[in-house]
Amino acid sequence: MSDDFSPFGRLALIGIGLIGSSIAINAKARGLARHIAISTRSAQTLARAEELGLGDSYHRDAAEAVRDADLVILCVPVGSVGAVTQHIANDLKPGSILSDVGSVKGSIVAQMSPHVPEGVHLVPAHPIAGTEQSGPDAGFLELFEKRWCILTPIEGSNMAAVARLKAFWEACGSDVEEMAADHHDLVLAITSHLPHLIAYNIVGTAYDLEEVTQSEVVKYSASGFRDFTRLASSDPTMWRDVFLNNREATLEMLARFSEDLSTLQRAIRDGRGEQLFETFTKTRAIRRQIIEAGQETAKPNFGRNKPPKKWEG
Numbered sequence: 001m002s003d004d005f006s007p008f009g010r011l012a013l014i015g016i017g018l019i020g021s022s023i024a025i026n027a028k029a030r031g032l033a034r035h036i037a038i039s040t041r042s043a044q045t046l047a048r049a050e051e052l053g054l055g056d057s058y059h060r061d062a063a064e065a066v067r068d069a070d071l072v073i074l075c076v077p078v079g080s081v082g083a084v085t086q087h088i089a090n091d092l093k094p095g096s097i098l099s100d101v102g103s104v105k106g107s108i109v110a111q112m113s114p115h116v117p118e119g120v121h122l123v124p125a126h127p128i129a130g131t132e133q134s135g136p137d138a139g140f141l142e143l144f145e146k147r148w149c150i151l152t153p154i155e156g157s158n159m160a161a162v163a164r165l166k167a168f169w170e171a172c173g174s175d176v177e178e179m180a181a182d183h184h185d186l187v188l189a190i191t192s193h194l195p196h197l198i199a200y201n202i203v204g205t206a207y208d209l210e211e212v213t214q215s216e217v218v219k220y221s222a223s224g225f226r227d228f229t230r231l232a233s234s235d236p237t238m239w240r241d242v243f244l245n246n247r248e249a250t251l252e253m254l255a256r257f258s259e260d261l262s263t264l265q266r267a268i269r270d271g272r273g274e275q276l277f278e279t280f281t282k283t284r285a286i287r288r289q290i291i292e293a294g295q296e297t298a299k300p301n302f303g304r305n306k307p308p309k310k311w312e313g
């Protein structure tokens with residue numbers, strides 16, 4: 001067990017894909033909860049979670065899993081949190097903490113808040129740690145190690161509950177920060193959501209080209225393109241929900257991106273090498289800063305470059 005962490009009695013994880021299973025593995029290995037109750041929508045996924053021994057009890061009905069739980073974490077796609085919260089609301093224990101791991105925060109607060117009973121403490125969270133893999137087999141202990149976890153407490157959030165959840169994520173190896181939900185969504189739009197959109201787009205363009213060039217896109221794919229294919233193999237349901245639920249910030253960042261791309265396009269057309277050189281020199285510095293901040297040291301997939309598995313959500 002982690003040195004100064006007093007474990008939760010019952011931890012309920014709703015959704016047991018990459019993030020849910022990584023939390024379960026952490027909770028078990030580090031003794032963060034005395035009982036881990038797991039629920040997920042598909043019987044096949046629940047059976048696999050049981051085979052992997054991720055929890056202590058397994059429930060087809062999420063309401064059953066959250067009964068008597070001290071900490072409930074929704075680990076489902078962003079578009080499903082409202083319906084799941086509504087379904088479990090009557091069974092949440094007074095005084096318990098209700099949290100999530102969604103990649104978008106404003107929409108999560110809007111979807112969950114109306115259903116949270118009085119006396120239950122809603123503390124939304126986002127571990128900025130992941131891979132392109134999904135499903136219960138994808139989880140691993142080191143996923144959250146030295147990665148940020150952002151908490152976006154709402155107005156009037158119970159401070160003790162926030163502190164307790166912070167300690168939970170720290171015990172999983174994360175560095176924890178608090179932020180307003182709308183600020184989180186703006187920052188993540190540029191650092192995570194737009195890069196995924198660009199990856200989906202460039203690989204989609206290459207896919208269309210492939211019909212002309214036969215298999216040459218695959219055969220001669222250089223590492224730059226390969227990096228994009230990793231991101232573009234991420235779960236379609238998850239990313240559809242991210243874009244639909246962070247629409248404004250994504251569109252704002254996309255508009256800026258398009259303007260800057262047009263500037264580069266113009267510089268290439270006009271043969272202005274100096275302008276291209278200046279831009280590329282500036283962007284190099286960002287990479288150096290990231291490496292110096294230690295964020296590059298955490299390997300996102302720890303060599304798990306398996307083709308993504310399709311799990312029925």
Ligand SMILES: NC(=O)C1=CN([C@@H]2O[C@H](COP(=O)(O)OP(=O)(O)OC[C@H]3O[C@@H](n4cnc5c(N)ncnc54)[C@H](O)[C@@H]3O)[C@@H](O)[C@H]2O)C=CC1
Nearest residue numbers: 015016017018019041076078080102103130131134135313
């Ligand atoms: N994949 C990543 O790299 C990261 C994902 N996240 C967030 O974590 C959440 C989960 O993502 P992953 O674990 O990657 O997804 P995943 O696809 O690996 O797992 C999702 C799980 O949710 C279950 N599920 C789907 N709809 C459900 C419903 N209505 N009721 C109950 N269970 C349902 C599925 O059966 C599956 O067990 C998403 O909100 C995502 O935005 C956050 C950080 C990183």
Ligand SMILES: O=C(O)C(=O)Cc1ccc(O)cc1
Nearest residue numbers: 103127128129130131132300
């Ligand atoms: O695989 C990658 O490179 C990621 O960027 C993982 C990731 C995906 C979604 C998040 O909300 C946080 C992290």
